Amino acid sequence: MPKDEATQPAVHCAKLSSRPPQAPSPRPQARRKHRAARSRQWRGPRQAARSADIGRRSGHEDLRASARSCAWRPCAGRRDGPPGDPPGHLPMTAFPHVSADGLRVATPCPVRARNFDALPDRRAAIALLQQLNARALDPRPVALGDRPLALYGAGNLGKLARGHLDAMGQSIAFVVDADAARHRADPDWHGLSILAPEDVAPHVRREALLAIAIANSPFVPIQAELALQGWGACVPFYDLAESFRARHPLSNGWFSGPLDLSGFAAAATALEHFADDASRAHYLRFAAWHMAREEWEFADAPVVPAERFFIPELAATLRAGARFLDGGAHHGSVTARLLEEVRGQVSAVWAIEPDPANAAVLRDFVAGLDWQVRARVQVLGHVVGARRESVRFHHGLGYASQISPTGQSQRESLPIDALGLDPTYVKLHLEGGELAALEGARKTLLQHRPALAVTVYHNADGLARTPLWLAQHLENYQLVMRAHAWCGTGAVIYALPKERMRK
Template identity: 45%
Template sequence: MMKNSPSAFEQDAAERPIKAAYSRRSFDRVPTKTEARALLQQLASQDCFAAPVSPDAPLVIYGAGNFGRMALDFLRDVGVEALMVVDARADQISGSDAWAGIDLRAPHEVPEQVKSSALLAVSVVTSPVLPILEDLHAQGWKRCVPFYDIAESFRPAHPLSNGWFAEPLSVTDLEAVGAGLDAWDDDLSRAHHLMFLAWRLARQEWWFDGVTVDNSNRFFIPEVLEVLKPDDLFLDGGAHHGSVAQAYLAASGPESRIIAFEPDEINADRFAVWRASQPAQVRERIELRRDALDAMSRDRRFHGGLGYMSQLTGHGSASIVTRTIDAAGLEPGFVKLHLEGGELDALKGGIATLKRSRPVVAVTVYHDADGLWRTARWMRENLKDCVLLMRTHSWCGTGAVIYALPRERMPEVVN
C-alpha cells in the first residue's frame, strides 16, 4: 500500500518504467493537483514506442461485439478481408444475422499456425486492453495490437480517427494541459484526464483505485441526471440511430422534447424508423433534422455511409451545407455533441445559444488532439459559472466526455 503522500505517489509511478510498446501503471488513489502535475511531467518526458500498425499478415479480429462488427465494416471499406473473428461467445452468436457468412470461432478452435502467423486486432474497449493482450500472448498469439492502431495506418484513406497518437507536448501544450488538470471541479476528472493523456501520449494504460470506466452511463452520469429538468429540450448532435435519444427518454420527464441532428442519410433513416416505432405521444416530442453542425454555415465535404464513423472531412465524397446551433433558434436544456471530431466547431457555432439557455452540455473529446486541452479550455472560458467534469467511458483513449453543469441547476457545488 502506498503511503498517503505525494512523494510516495510519484515513487509508485516511477517504479513502472515503459518496457514495451504498450504498458500499464496502477495507483492506489486519485491524484491531488500536485501529484497530477508530476505525472504529467513524467508523461511529457517519455517516448511512445507504439505506432500505427499496417496489416502485413493475415488479419484476425478479436471481439464479436458492436466494436468487432464496426471493425469488420471498416476493413471492408479499406479493401481488407479479415481471416476470421474470434470470440469466447462464438457458439452463442454464430447463428445471428450480424455474423452471417463470417468465420467466427472460439479461442480454442483457432489453429496454432494462425496464432503464430496472423495479426490479431483486439476490438474491445469496454474493459482494459492490456490484460487482454497479455492473456492472448499466453494463449500463443504472437502479434496482438489494439484495433485502432491498425485503423490509424489507413488514414487519410478512411476518416476513422479514434487511433490518433498525440504529438510530443510543446511548452505551450504542457502548460495548457497542466492548467487544465488544475481546473477540473473534482478529483475524479483529474484522474480520467490523466488516463486519457497516458494512452494518447505514451500508449500506457493507467488505473487509479476508485476510478470507474463505465460505458453504460455515457452522457448520463449521475451528476447529469441530478440536474436534468423534466421539461428540458434535448439537442442530440450526432444522433446516429437513436440510442442516446432513447436513453434520454428514459431519464427525462413526459414534457421533455428531442431535436436530433444527423447528417448521414443512412443513419438518419434508421433514426426515423426508431422514431416511428415510438408511441404517438412520444413520437410527437421528437424531431429529426438532417443537418451537420458546424462553427458557421458553409459548404463542407462529408463522408457518409460509415455508420458511427460518418463525418465532415476533406476527403468526403459528398458536399453538404453545414448549419449552426445558433441558427436553429432553440432553447435547449441539454446539449450532447458526438461529432467525430467536429465538437469544438459545433460549440463555437452555438455560443449565443449556450450562453442564453444555460443547458447541461456533454461533448466527446477523443477524436482528435483538441481533446488534450483545447476543448476544455474553450468550454471553461465561454461557459461561465459551470462545473466542468471529465469522464472516460471506455479504454484505449476512447469514450472521453467533458460535461458542463450550470451551477444554478445544482443543489450543491461539486467538491
C-alpha cells in the same frame, strides 16, 4: 491477484515513484545517480532534455515531488520503468520502419499498464502529465506486413471494424470471440469464420496479427491473456485503423506525440479547470493512452460505460420538461436514455443526424415512440459546424460518419445558433467536430445555459483546446471529465451550470 501485487503493501500519499518500492540502499547518492543515468538512457537524451526544459520554463520544477501525493503500484507482467527491470516483464518497445507508401509504421508492442491507489490533486496531476510527456510516442500506426489479419471481438466494435476493413480492401482471415457460437448466426458476420480462441491452431496464433476490437473492457488484461494463449501479435484495432487514415476518417487511434512548451502549458491549464480530482484522473487516463499507449487505472475513478452522457452529476440537473439537443444522434440510443431519465416528460428533442442511413433508422425509432412523446421529437439532417460553409461529408460509416476531406458528398454546415433552439441539455458526439460545433453554438449556450456533454476523444482537441474553450466561455459552470471506455475512447467532458446543480 498476481503474487507480486498481492504481497506489495499499498503506498499512500508520500510514496509515488517511477519504480516499485525497493529496500533502502546504503549508498543513496550513488543509487540516485545510477537511476538518473538509466532513466536518461531509457527516455533518450533529447526527450530527457525536453522534459527538463518544459519543467523549468513552465514553472513546474518541483512537480515530481508533488506527484508523490498519489499512490502507485505496477501491473504485474508489464514494464514500468527503464531497461533493467526484473526478468518476466514484457518489453515496452516498438520498432519503427517506413512502408512502401512512405507511412511511418511500427510492429506491435505490448501496452503498459499503471495502477494508482489515490486520486491526483492539481499539482500531482500536472507532475504526472510531465512524466507522461517525457515518454510520449511519435505517431506510429501498426504495420500489417505479410501476416494474416484476424479480429478479436464480434460485438459492435468488431462489426464496425469489419466494415472499415472491407471498405479499405483489407481481407480478414477469421474472427475470434470467446462466445463464438452465439455470433455465428449473426448476418453481419456472413462469409467469415468465427472461432473460439482454443479452436485456432498454435502456429496460426503465432503468425497472425490479432486486432482487438473491444473497448468496453481494459485492454492490458486481454492482451496478457492472449499472450499466454500463444498469440504472437495483439494490437488495438484502432491502431491498425490509423494506417488507413489517408482514405478513411476513423480517428480514434490517434497519437498526440510529445507536447511542446505551449501545448504542455495549455494541457496543464486544462487540468486546473476541472472541478474534482476524479476528473484529473480520467483526463490522465485519456492522455496516457493517446500520448504513450499506456493504460492508467485509478481505483477511485473507475470507468463506468453505463453512465456515458448521464453521470450522476448531470442527471441531477435534469428536470421534467427537458429540452434536449442530441448532436450526433445516430440511431437514437441517447435520446431513448434521456426519455427514460425524465420518464418521457420532455418539452422538445432535436435529434441531429446528417448521415442518411443513420437518419432512416433514427426516424423508425421515433415512429415507435408513444404518440405524445413522438410529437415532441424532431429529426434534423443538418451538418453542424462553426459557421455556414461548404464541407465534405463522409457518409455510410455508421456511427463514424463525419465531416472529412475523404467525404463523398458536398454539404452545407450550419451553426447551432442558426437553428433558434432553447435546449436545457446539449450532447455533442460529432466524431471530432465538437469544438467547431461549440463555436457555432456560443449564443445559444450563453443565452440558455444548458448542461453539456461533449465527446473529446476523436482528436487532440480533447487534450486542451476543447476543455479550455468550455472554461473560457461558460461562466459559473463546473467542468467534469469522465472516461466511459478504454483504449483512449469514451472520454466526455461535462459542463454543468452551477445554478442547476443539486446540493
